[in-house]
Amino acid sequence: MDVSIVEYEKATGAVFIIAKGKQGDIEIIAEMLTTTYCLILYQLHIQGTGAGSSSISELRAMAQTLGKQQKVREVIVFGARRVTGSSVGMQAKSAKGKVPKPLVFKIE
Secondary structure, three states: OOEEEEEEEEOOOOEEEEEEEOOOOEEEEEEEEEEEEEEEEEEEEEEEEOOOOHHHHHHHHHHHHHHHHHHHOEEEEEEEEEEEEOOOEEEEOOOOOOOOOOEEEOOO
């Protein structure tokens, strides 16, 4: 998968990423932190071509590519609260009263 970091603000960690998905470009905005072996994408917002236009397998492929580009062993993704669509203000994949778990992708 083609993944490019378009913009990165070192002082704040803000990053803008574009990936080429099956149904078009996928835009990602997050706070990025890199450690010796790990890349963390915090407060991740994702924008595709529409509802259902991407999947967890595409997110996994993006994480694999980005992890290899950054030379890390894993990518950890913390989703942000929704700002559009259904359930605005809800944390992605959360259950009421529970802290959502991050997605952890081991880089192969």
